[in-house]
Amino acid sequence: MDLDERKLKIxxxxxxxxxxxxxxxxxxxxxxxxxxxxxxxxxxxEMADLEELGYIIQPHTSAGRIPxxxxxxxxxxxxxxxxxxxxxxxxxxxxxxxxxxxxxxxxMESVLKQMAKMLAENTNYATMISAPQVRGNKxxxxxxxxxxxxxxxxxxxxxxxxxxxxxxxxxxxxxxxTLLKLNILLNTNLNGLAIESINLAMISKLxxxxxxxxxxxxxxxxxxxxxxxxxxxxxxxTSGANNIFKYPELADNQRASELITTFEEKQMLSELVQDTxxxxxxxxxxVYIGNETPVKTMKDCxxxxxxxxxxxxxxxxxxxxxxxxxxxxxxxxxxxxxxxxLDTIYKKSDxxx
Amino acid sequence: MDLDERKLKIxxxxxxxxxxxxxxxxxxxxxxxxxxxxxxxxxxxEMADLEELGYIIQPHTSAGRIPxxxxxxxxxxxxxxxxxxxxxxxxxxxxxxxxxxxxxxxxMESVLKQMAKMLAENTNYATMISAPQVRGNKxxxxxxxxxxxxxxxxxxxxxxxxxxxxxxxxxxxxxxxTLLKLNILLNTNLNGLAIESINLAMISKLxxxxxxxxxxxxxxxxxxxxxxxxxxxxxxxTSGANNIFKYPELADNQRASELITTFEEKQMLSELVQDTxxxxxxxxxxVYIGNETPVKTMKDCxxxxxxxxxxxxxxxxxxxxxxxxxxxxxxxxxxxxxxxxLDTIYKKSDxxx
DNA sequence: TGTTAGCACTCCATAGAAACGAGTGCTAAT
DNA sequence: ATTAGCACTCGTTTCTATGGAGTGCTAACA
Numbered sequence: 001m002d003l004d005e006r007k008l009k010i011x012x013x014x015x016x017x018x019x020x021x022x023x024x025x026x027x028x029x030x031x032x033x034x035x036x037x038x039x040x041x042x043x044x045x046e047m048a049d050l051e052e053l054g055y056i057i058q059p060h061t062s063a064g065r066i067p068x069x070x071x072x073x074x075x076x077x078x079x080x081x082x083x084x085x086x087x088x089x090x091x092x093x094x095x096x097x098x099x100x101x102x103x104x105x106x107x108m109e110s111v112l113k114q115m116a117k118m119l120a121e122n123t124n125y126a127t128m129i130s131a132p133q134v135r136g137n138k139x140x141x142x143x144x145x146x147x148x149x150x151x152x153x154x155x156x157x158x159x160x161x162x163x164x165x166x167x168x169x170x171x172x173x174x175x176x177x178t179l180l181k182l183n184i185l186l187n188t189n190l191n192g193l194a195i196e197s198i199n200l201a202m203i204s205k206l207x208x209x210x211x212x213x214x215x216x217x218x219x220x221x222x223x224x225x226x227x228x229x230x231x232x233x234x235x236x237x238t239s240g241a242n243n244i245f246k247y248p249e250l251a252d253n254q255r256a257s258e259l260i261t262t263f264e265e266k267q268m269l270s271e272l273v274q275d276t277x278x279x280x281x282x283x284x285x286x287v288y289i290g291n292e293t294p295v296k297t298m299k300d301c302x303x304x305x306x307x308x309x310x311x312x313x314x315x316x317x318x319x320x321x322x323x324x325x326x327x328x329x330x331x332x333x334x335x336x337x338x339x340x341x342l343d344t345i346y347k348k349s350d351x352x353x
Numbered sequence: 354m355d356l357d358e359r360k361l362k363i364x365x366x367x368x369x370x371x372x373x374x375x376x377x378x379x380x381x382x383x384x385x386x387x388x389x390x391x392x393x394x395x396x397x398x399e400m401a402d403l404e405e406l407g408y409i410i411q412p413h414t415s416a417g418r419i420p421x422x423x424x425x426x427x428x429x430x431x432x433x434x435x436x437x438x439x440x441x442x443x444x445x446x447x448x449x450x451x452x453x454x455x456x457x458x459x460x461m462e463s464v465l466k467q468m469a470k471m472l473a474e475n476t477n478y479a480t481m482i483s484a485p486q487v488r489g490n491k492x493x494x495x496x497x498x499x500x501x502x503x504x505x506x507x508x509x510x511x512x513x514x515x516x517x518x519x520x521x522x523x524x525x526x527x528x529x530x531t532l533l534k535l536n537i538l539l540n541t542n543l544n545g546l547a548i549e550s551i552n553l554a555m556i557s558k559l560x561x562x563x564x565x566x567x568x569x570x571x572x573x574x575x576x577x578x579x580x581x582x583x584x585x586x587x588x589x590x591t592s593g594a595n596n597i598f599k600y601p602e603l604a605d606n607q608r609a610s611e612l613i614t615t616f617e618e619k620q621m622l623s624e625l626v627q628d629t630x631x632x633x634x635x636x637x638x639x640v641y642i643g644n645e646t647p648v649k650t651m652k653d654c655x656x657x658x659x660x661x662x663x664x665x666x667x668x669x670x671x672x673x674x675x676x677x678x679x680x681x682x683x684x685x686x687x688x689x690x691x692x693x694x695l696d697t698i699y700k701k702s703d704x705x706x
Numbered sequence: 707t708g709t710t711a712g713c714a715c716t717c718c719a720t721a722g723a724a725a726c727g728a729g730t731g732c733t734a735a736t
Numbered sequence: 737a738t739t740a741g742c743a744c745t746c747g748t749t750t751c752t753a754t755g756g757a758g759t760g761c762t763a764a765c766a
Contacts, residue, residue, distance in 0.1 A: 026729050039739050044730065062729050062746045140500055147494045147510050155508055155518070157500050165508070165516040241617055245610035257598035260613060264594055379758050392710050397759070415717045415758050 003053070008078075009034060010046050011055055015067045015075045019325045022249065024064030069324075072289045072302070076328050113237045115318075119338075120240025123331060125322035126263065130273045131235040132314035137162070137227075138194050142186050144220060149173040152216065154223045158195065166223040170216060178213065185209055186220065195228055234273060236266040247323040250300060258297040268295055273317045276305040284308075284339055285332060290324055302326050306335040308342040356406070361431075362387060363399050364408055368420045368428045372678045375602070377417035422677075425642045425655070429681050466590045468671075472691075473593025476684060478675035479616065483626045484588040485667035490515070490580075491547050495539050497573060502526040505569065507576045511548065519576040523569060531566065538562055539573065548581055587626060589619040600676040603653060611650040621648055626670045629658040637661075637692055638685060643677055655679050659688040661695040 003011075013034045017025045027043040047065055050056045055071035058064075067075070112129045119127040141157040147167065152174065156164045174182075189206055190198070203221050207214040241263040244250045250259065262268045275294040276286055288294075288303040295303075298321065305319040318338065320331050356364070366387045370378045380396040400418055403409045408424035411417075420428070465482045472480040494510040505521045527535075542559055543551070556574050560567040594616040597603045603612065615621045628647040629639055641647075641656040648656075651674065658672040671691065673684050 024729090028729080040729090041731095041739050041741090042737085045738090048731080058730085060746060061731095062727090062744085064729065141498070141506065143498055145494070145496055145508075147514075151514070153494065153508070153510060153516070155498075155506070157506060157520075161500075161504070161520050163506070163518040163520070165518065167510075167514050167516070239617065242610045242614040245606050245613075251606050253598050253604050256609065257595045260598075261595040264592065377758090381758080393758090394710050394712090394760095395708080398709090401760080411759085413717065414760095415715085415756095417758065 006036065007046055007050060009036060010043060011050055011067075011071060012075065012078075014047075014050075014056060014065055015071060018066055019327060022247070022323075022325055024059055024066050026064035029064070067325075069290045069292070072324065072328075076287050076289065076332075109235070109237075113239070116237045116239035119318070119320065119334070120243060123320055123322075123327075123334065124240075124243050124246060125320050125326060125331070126238065126240045126243050126259075128236055128238045128263075128266075128269055128272075128317075128319040128321065130270070130317045131237075132308075132316040133234055133277075138192055139190050139224070140192075142190055142220075142224070143183055144168075144179065144186070144216075146174060146179060154220050156224060156227060158227060162227070164223065164227050166226070168216065168219045168223075174213075174216075182210065182213060182217070186217070190224075195224060198224065233267070234270050236269050236273065238263045238266065238269070243322075247325075249325075250323050255300060259301070262295060262297045268297065269319075271295055272303065272305065272319060276307055276317045276319070277315055280307050285335055287328065287332070300324065302328075304328065304331045304335060306339040308339050359389065360399055360403060362389060363396060364403055364420075364424060365428065365431075367400075367403075367409060367418060368424060371419055372680060375600070375676075375678055377412055377419050379417035382417070420678075422643045422645070425677065425681075429640050429642065429685075462588070462590075466592070469590045469592035472671070472673065472687075473596060476673055476675075476680075476687065477593075477596050477599060478673050478679060478684070479591065479593045479596050479612075481589055481591045481616075481619075481622055481625075481670075481672045481674070483623070483670045484590075485661075485669040486587055486626075486630075491545055492543050492577070493545075495543055495573075495577070496536055497521075497532065497539070497569075499527060499532060507573050509577060509580060511580060515580070517576065517580050519579070521569065521572045521576075527566075527569075535563065535566060535570070539570070543577075548577060551577065586620070587623050589622050589626065591616045591619065591622070596675075600678075602678075603676050608653060612654070615648060615650045621650065622672075624648055625656065625658065625672060629660055629670045629672070630668055633660050638688055640681065640685070653677065655681075657681065657684045657688060659692040661692050 010030060013030050014025050017029060017033060027040040027047060030043045030047075031038060031040040047056065050071075051058060051065065054068055055074060056065040057068045059066060109131070112131060116127045116129045119129075137158040139156065140159050140161075141155075143155045145153045145155070147153045150169055150171075150173065152168045152170055154166045154168060158164075185206065189202070198221075203218075206221070207217050210217040241260055244256060244259055250256065271294050272288075279286060284307050286305045288298075288305070290302065291299050293299065293301065293303050300323070301321050302324050303319055303321050304326070305317055307315055307317050309315050318335060320326075320335065322331070363383060366383050367378050370382060370386060380393040380400060383396045383400075384391055384393040400409065403424075404411060404418065407421055408427060409418040410421045412419060462484070465484060469480045469482045472482075490511040492509065493512050493514075494508075496508045498506045498508070500506045500520065503522055503524075503526065505523055505527065507519045507521060509517045511517075538559065542555070551574075556571075559574070560570050563570040594613055597609060597612055603609065624647050632639060637660050639658045641651075641658070643655065644652050646652065646654065646656050653676070654674050655677050656672055656674050657679070658670055660668055660670050662668050671688060673679075673688065675684070
């Protein structure tokens, strides 16, 4: 048996209604809700069919129906296609983000934090944003300077303008000439190289050329290495974790505690980021319903993610986490608009600079 | 009427018992619990007195008693004095921190994060740590370098080795000589100055001397200014927020949601940090019971804070947030030990460098 | 005079019973 | 194919015991 037009309409009505109320919806409600002009009895028959097909579930014999994961999935897939043209819907809130992005602060960190917060406030769900991941980055600039007689400041810039500093202590003060020589040594040998491609042989060669300052060069190389290390545990910013308390189905102690922990230990979220980045099939938007999510503690949630891309292949993820009955419609179109803005604005303003 | 020895002992027994169980404690329990060898009837009389004095409360007529804020306060004040000598009690967990601190990473951020986490795991309460606040700091080093033809990297180091970078875009490439000249200009004029003391007159003088590069110097000064701005919203790291679910009196939706929000919006916690730093009377440990806390959303919690101090007057705060019936004993001694270790270890390892 | 045993009383917590009502499935009529 | 009608199910809410923990008070005791 396939889904005819009418069944689809009924299913849609059930889901819409359930998204709003969070209560199982009965046949009588649907009978009024839709423009089909059918009696509740007819609806009941159809609902029995839909249940048999696995699109809806009856929590107990005398209750209404709620959508199953399969039902949600159908709804979402259907909806995304439909929405394609009316992209400019959720403009209201996204315009504010536009503004934030334009007056972009020096620290990308604070931009992302603010964005997460704003998204959370507008959607009433929990949000997460991962900082763009830098991969295969090339060293753009490396420099050591004397901050005071015993302290050397290392500054490293990689493509994408990620900057890393560290202070190294030295036993004997370096004079200006040595400093200059070492800087030239480092830059001529390392500039333009992908960090991953720096191997042991190169390091030992460098150390050899540095002579008595081999130790110092070694420490500088440690700093270089730490750029990669930093990169491995991706920065993730979250906001609106408290929103889960607005949805009774998530707010019981057991679940709430788990979810809060998940948001706190951002590490678990990074699985989600990874999955999103690898699974991305081109649309850039992904929906995980219930158990589909790669994070087990979120099995009672739905997650909608978007990947955004800056220039130079830096990719990041935005995620919205809410109950199964989240307003997919609004969330997806919000994310779509935001994504497209991010993609374009960031690119543009980076070309300026 | 004053508190005689016996009343004190009874009060103490009540509190101890309540801390453990979280249930109102009755006279019979106390009669067995203490070594006073008194019947429950006698205890009842004493308890009636204690209640009249305001140290304990009866939730309802036929229930046992629970400590009032006044009772907790007495207990805590008493206990702190008693504990003074047995400082080495909570060594177990603190030794691990010792280790972390010794192998201290370059980023203070990650040390503090880890510390917060470890504290939370050991105590089963929520924790917060504020990064040391830098005040009245002097510029130690300032430098601009050319990263690529159109991009200038600004690096600023202030006392305490706080480093700040920013990339500035320029329309026309700068040659080496100009760069050197500007660096000398900036360093000779600004080095050693407290950032707060840089005024408009100096800036305009600098700009004048920079000639055609006045704009660039202006942007550099903006970066300098942002060091202060960064400082104003203190970095605060939290951990173990989910622990509040372990205490039923905090775990109802209303309260939990408020608390989670408080931990998320670190801003509210900064009030606590401020209060702790200003109220500190020398012991370095402070206890806020219930309504005593400056953060309203925590009125059902108790907070124990410690201020730690690194060299150069950099002060930070560690806080442990739990239910009113937190294990003050353990928390206070843990914080004391940790504080003393932080005070000494950090100082020492900074002298090394 | 301080302590204790005993007892009536209070009041929360728990469990069960009863009433309710939303919603269903099925049947028979249209 | 649709619908009205009806018996039935089952979760939710409300009410009513019942039990027990704990108290305050009184009277007896050392």
